[in-house]
Amino acid sequence: xxxxxxxVQTVISGVMIGVLYALMALGITFIYSIMxxxxxxxxxxxxxxxxxxxxxVALLLGPDLWWLAIPISAAGVFAFGLxxxxxxxxxxxxxxxxxxxxxxxxxxxxxxxxxxxLATGLAGPNQFSPGSNLPVVMVxxxxxxxxxxxxxVFALGALALFYCLLRYSxxxxxxxxxxxxxxxxxxxxIDVQGVDRIAFGVGVALAGLAGALLAPVFLVYPTNGLIxxxxxxxxxxxxxxxxxxxxLIAGVLLGLIESLGAAFIDSAYQNIYGFALVLLILVxxxxxxxxxxxxxx
Amino acid sequence: MGIxxxxxxAGTMVAGVLACGLPAQAQDVGIGLVVPLSPPGDPVGGxxxxxxxxxxxxxxxxxxxxxxxxxLKLYVEDSQGKPEAGVAAYRRLVSENKVAVVPGFFHSSxxxxxxxxxxxxxxxxxxxxxxxADITAKHxxxxxxxxxxxxxxxxxxxxxxxxxGFKRVSMIAETTDYGIGIADExxxxxxxxxxxxxxxxxxxxxxTDLTPQLLQIKAFKPDLxxxxxxxxxxxxxxxxxxxxxLLPNTPMLISYDAPVRPQYWxxxxxxxxxxxxxAYFSPKAPLSDIGTAFSKAYVEKxxxxxxxxxxxxxxxxxxxxxxxxxxxxxxxxxxxxTLETGTFKSWPSNPVTFPRASxxxxxxxxxxxxxxxxxxxxxxxxxxxxxVQYAPVAPKD
Numbered sequence: 001x002x003x004x005x006x007x008v009q010t011v012i013s014g015v016m017i018g019v020l021y022a023l024m025a026l027g028i029t030f031i032y033s034i035m036x037x038x039x040x041x042x043x044x045x046x047x048x049x050x051x052x053x054x055x056x057v058a059l060l061l062g063p064d065l066w067w068l069a070i071p072i073s074a075a076g077v078f079a080f081g082l083x084x085x086x087x088x089x090x091x092x093x094x095x096x097x098x099x100x101x102x103x104x105x106x107x108x109x110x111x112x113x114x115x116x117x118l119a120t121g122l123a124g125p126n127q128f129s130p131g132s133n134l135p136v137v138m139v140x141x142x143x144x145x146x147x148x149x150x151x152x153v154f155a156l157g158a159l160a161l162f163y164c165l166l167r168y169s170x171x172x173x174x175x176x177x178x179x180x181x182x183x184x185x186x187x188x189x190i191d192v193q194g195v196d197r198i199a200f201g202v203g204v205a206l207a208g209l210a211g212a213l214l215a216p217v218f219l220v221y222p223t224n225g226l227i228x229x230x231x232x233x234x235x236x237x238x239x240x241x242x243x244x245x246x247x248l249i250a251g252v253l254l255g256l257i258e259s260l261g262a263a264f265i266d267s268a269y270q271n272i273y274g275f276a277l278v279l280l281i282l283v284x285x286x287x288x289x290x291x292x293x294x295x296x297x
Numbered sequence: 298m299g300i301x302x303x304x305x306x307a308g309t310m311v312a313g314v315l316a317c318g319l320p321a322q323a324q325d326v327g328i329g330l331v332v333p334l335s336p337p338g339d340p341v342g343g344x345x346x347x348x349x350x351x352x353x354x355x356x357x358x359x360x361x362x363x364x365x366x367x368x369l370k371l372y373v374e375d376s377q378g379k380p381e382a383g384v385a386a387y388r389r390l391v392s393e394n395k396v397a398v399v400p401g402f403f404h405s406s407x408x409x410x411x412x413x414x415x416x417x418x419x420x421x422x423x424x425x426x427x428x429x430a431d432i433t434a435k436h437x438x439x440x441x442x443x444x445x446x447x448x449x450x451x452x453x454x455x456x457x458x459x460x461x462g463f464k465r466v467s468m469i470a471e472t473t474d475y476g477i478g479i480a481d482e483x484x485x486x487x488x489x490x491x492x493x494x495x496x497x498x499x500x501x502x503x504x505t506d507l508t509p510q511l512l513q514i515k516a517f518k519p520d521l522x523x524x525x526x527x528x529x530x531x532x533x534x535x536x537x538x539x540x541x542x543l544l545p546n547t548p549m550l551i552s553y554d555a556p557v558r559p560q561y562w563x564x565x566x567x568x569x570x571x572x573x574x575x576a577y578f579s580p581k582a583p584l585s586d587i588g589t590a591f592s593k594a595y596v597e598k599x600x601x602x603x604x605x606x607x608x609x610x611x612x613x614x615x616x617x618x619x620x621x622x623x624x625x626x627x628x629x630x631x632x633x634x635t636l637e638t639g640t641f642k643s644w645p646s647n648p649v650t651f652p653r654a655s656x657x658x659x660x661x662x663x664x665x666x667x668x669x670x671x672x673x674x675x676x677x678x679x680x681x682x683x684x685v686q687y688a689p690v691a692p693k694d
Contacts, residue, residue, distance in 0.1 A: 003516060010509055013508040014509075222335065223337065267498050267500055267510045
């Protein structure tokens with residue numbers, strides 16, 4: 001049962017899914033770093049990305065132009081994110097600092113329920129698949145759906161692009177400065193609310209991108225973002241809140257642990273292995289693998 | 298003046314609240330329906346039952362209602378395929394809507410959980426597409442079912458395995474009462490039959506990447522894979538098994554009738570061919586007169602043929618209406634007595650009864666079980682090849 005081929009196949013499967021989980025986690029951790037709030041409706045932005053991908057491929061562009069639908073879907077989610085930030089989240093910063101977390105939690109949870117209900121109301125509870133005409137690809141001994149390989153490559157590209165923009169552009173510098181001190185950057189003349197808007201848009205666009213990439217692999221339905229969001233939060237805890245390398249490494253680690261646990265320990269408890277890792281990290285290193293202890297006044 | 302206006306407003310609000318809270322018009326007879334209408338349940342399965350039940354209500358009311366002119370009113374609740382949501386729905390229907398009977402129940406876990414509460418509250422349930430043994434094996438007075446039970450479904454599996462001469466069988470089963478119930482029953486019947494090696498690979502139904510489980514199955518090199526997922530996992534298993542090359546090289550048997558739904562070919566236009574699946578209704582079998590009329594009305598309304606879920610939803614309402622008339626009451630105890638002793642007309646040509654039979658056959662009626670086979674892509678399920686036809690025989694009490 002423990003053949004080398006099975007082990008290698010399981011490892012490849014775990015790494016592939018881990019990178020895609022990381023994309024989701026990156027969105028969560030990025031929004032938190034800048035805005036200091038948790039977006040509980042992250043899975044619903046993933047869901048919107050998957051519906052946009054389905055609508056574009058099935059109704060407008062056709063399966064051959066699936067690759068064009070992906071950035072359009074992510075851009076659509078980005079634009080929607082800007083609207084949500086401007087209309088629902090901007091008022092957070094008019095509240096006293098101690099009330100901001102409560103406000104953000106209530107608003108994003110309400111948004112979660114609203115968007116999920118809207119999806120059910122507009123598209124029905126059925127599952128959809130945008131389909132894919134990409135052939136099966138052999139990665140070592142592991143046959144993988146072309147759509148899954150494409151999702152993996154796109155996700156790695158998006159992560160690299162995101163890292164470069166954050167590291168080497170002026171706006172990236174502003175974002176990083178805002179994550180260190182919201183008051184400090186205002187003294188340097190940076191429009192923090194503008195930064196918030198872009199950060200929220202980019203964060204949810206990452207979730208939308210994950211949704212669009214995974215639409216042909218994991219299907220499209222109103223609650224399809226739920227499990228990916230849970231994984232995203234697990235990764236944030238494992239990798240450390242606010243850490244981009246942490247999100248990537250923790251994503252791969254989570255994917256590997258789940259795959260290997262399901263294949264070689266007990267397949268019924270696939271979700272439990274990730275939670276066990278979260279608990280272990282919380283006990284041994286509460287700030288996560290790459291997280292830093294926050295400074296408190 | 299201010300006080301009067303205040304009183305007027307308050308009075309209006311109280312009246313409004315009371316009006317909203319009223320279960321139905323006094324002469325209406327409330328019927329509850331608990332079905333999954335959103336994930337993680339199987340919303341398509343729930344929707345089909347709902348369509349049938351709604352048409353059943355229309356049919357009964359158009360024919361004059363029950364008890365000399367009282368109309369039936371359907372209250373629909375979404376179980377989401379979750380036991381806790383199903384229990385809350387049952388409680389709401391009984392306490393607030395004062396319904397006489399609660400049919401529905403697509404997911405076994407939901408039916409089992411709701412029956413525990415029903416056993417205390419006394420209003421009967423009727424499981425229309427939930428097959429776990431415990432639903433009727435506990436012999437609760439309130440628990441009725443018009444669906445195939447696990448041992449019968451598995452007997453059909455075994456008949457198929459025997460017919461094809463399979464020796465190594467893998468099961469990928471969700472960790473629910475339905476999935477584990479069927480998997481364990483298959484292991485028991487295979488052991489009894491002898492000569493069959495069985496692999497059981499359980500999975501949590503919230504998991505979307507089932508590749509690790511399917512890789513284990515592929516490594517086992519089975520002659521047959523039994524797909525015991527419900528709703529979205531069932532479809533993910535088909536797609537992911539195709540990717541890793543398990544399908545179409547190894548035959549797959551789907552544990553229920555999801556492939557008869559129009560959605561099946563939309564999700565699996567190519568890799569849906571070659572699969573075997575359980576069905577509970579053959580279009581070649583004759584329908585009763587009310588079943589034929591329902592089928593016609595359904596085609597007119599939905600522009601597609603009714604499948605088993607819709608037929609059973611309709612049948613349940615017809616059975617309940619006949620039971621209310623025969624009992625001359627909506628009192629739960631009188632209804633239970635009538636259901637146990639009466640003979641009812643539903644969608645099939647043969648009559649429906651709910652005897653106090655032994656074991657899982659308690660209060661249970663089910664249609665014959667079929668195993669159908671899609672031999673080509675986009676095949677109409679009515680043209681699918683019948684691989685096995687298995688008629689359950691309930692033991693005498």
